[in-house]
Amino acid sequence: GRRAYTANAGSDTVSVIDTTTNHTVGNPIHVAGYPVWIALSPDGHRAYAANSGSASISVIKL
Template sequence: SVSVIDTATNRTVGNPINVGKKPVGVAVSPDGHRAYTANSGPDSVSVIDTATNRTVGNPINVGGYPVWVAVSPDGRRAYTANEGSASVSVITF
């Protein structure tokens, strides 16, 4: 799961958000509306709506064992570094 932390108080906000198994990296879109988690099992990326703190749709399948995710400055693409397959996956929105 992913927890939201209020950086002003260093306390969690609400309940943990269920995502894919073994989330290992998270990135936020430039506009702050979405967060993306790299889930190392089962090799996917989950999309979180930051207004509702809920996942959007089903996890997106990517290469083997994604360990990090980054979002392009325009928010139209996400990239995952896939340790298990020595590759990078590109997700377009």
């Protein structure tokens, strides 16, 4: 199914949501400090988390 990715700034994680069931898939993915935005690569193989607290980008292989 399709998945959505959400930044969890308070816990420095990204959650994966199955949009068919609206349930979380697996454990949250830990990223650098305070993620605020998520973007997906055009090919759908990576997610990029913009981390406000650490002024960095985390790359998540999907």
